[in-house]
Amino acid sequence: MEYGYYPGCSLTGSAHKLDVTLKKVFKKLGHTLKEIPDWNCCGAFEYGNRNELVGFSKSNLKKAEGFCNEIVAPCPACYKNLKEASKEEGKPVSILHPLDMFEYSDISSIQAKRDLKGRLFTPYYGCVLLRPEETAIKNKDIMEKVITLFGGEVDGEKVKDRCCGGNQFFINKWATERLSTLILDKTRGDLLVFCPLCHMALKTFSKNRKILYFTDMLLYLMGETNTL
């Protein structure tokens, strides 16, 4: 299937790896991602004026008109902002998060070339994928399912929805350090994330722990990469 694609600013820079790996996963599953022409920033969490913030995403929905009916938005902030704008506008366009799309293509259909051999992982979703409820993803335990289905072990259930403090990173970094360290200390194994901001915050304070994007794991399972 062909989907409209809204990468958002992070995926063109600091989360470039998520962009590359996600496209590979979609290609492998037989889907094409078509980037919305001339998309603009969603405003993330930086604007206090709600109308101004929603306006950014309304503009993106306009740019997607006639281009696609379904938009894939991997960055949690972009996903939330686009979803809110589309609700306000009453547009027929669907905003999809990749983690929810596994409903359509059953995870067990992944032609796994490898298994995880009992390796321990903490799937970490963070805040915006799970809250607020109106914009949250539906598959709230998809990462756990994939880990166990392919022979891995899961840890960190209690902190999977806690906050890494990423939004405070460039304001009060001690706060982010404290919150990220709390998560790192209360979990075991490598951390699996989907949010570029969580990735940055946790990686910055992780010392030697591995912080991986979920898509890295999928590519490893599919035999596209040799190390994880």
Added chain:
Amino acid sequence: MQKIEKNCALQNEKIIELAGYKKEDFSVCLGCKICASVCTVNDLSINTNPQELLSSLFLGNTIEKDNPLVRYCTNCYRCTSACPWKIRIPEVVRALREDLGIESQFEKAFKGAISIWGRVYEPYVFLMSATFMLKEGYMQYMPKWLEYISFHLPHKTKRR
């Protein structure tokens, strides 16, 4: 004195509207303080009660710049999720920050990039917040960032 109080009440109504709410939307708050028991800011050993901030806004009381929630809210929405009325307190805090003119050098650079290119261009944001980052010791993280950050030329989007 009465005039000052009236001005504050009007100002608070403006803040509430900025967040996409009306004053009466906060009258439903039960004062249950569940927002305080789940607030991430309290994980930082800073005592804060989001419910107090909502009632201050509702009653027309002044909220200071150094209010811990105004300074440290992480936009985690744990309060919203727990609230019986699903009040989006992080968005109220953002409106307050905007009204109080609180903007870090990074936030200013972030918005600056959006107004120039329509997108966030990270090298610009880093450059514009360089003095802050140097002073606050962010450079120590550079080796870690360079492991995964990609550089590209800016793309200018059409005006909205």
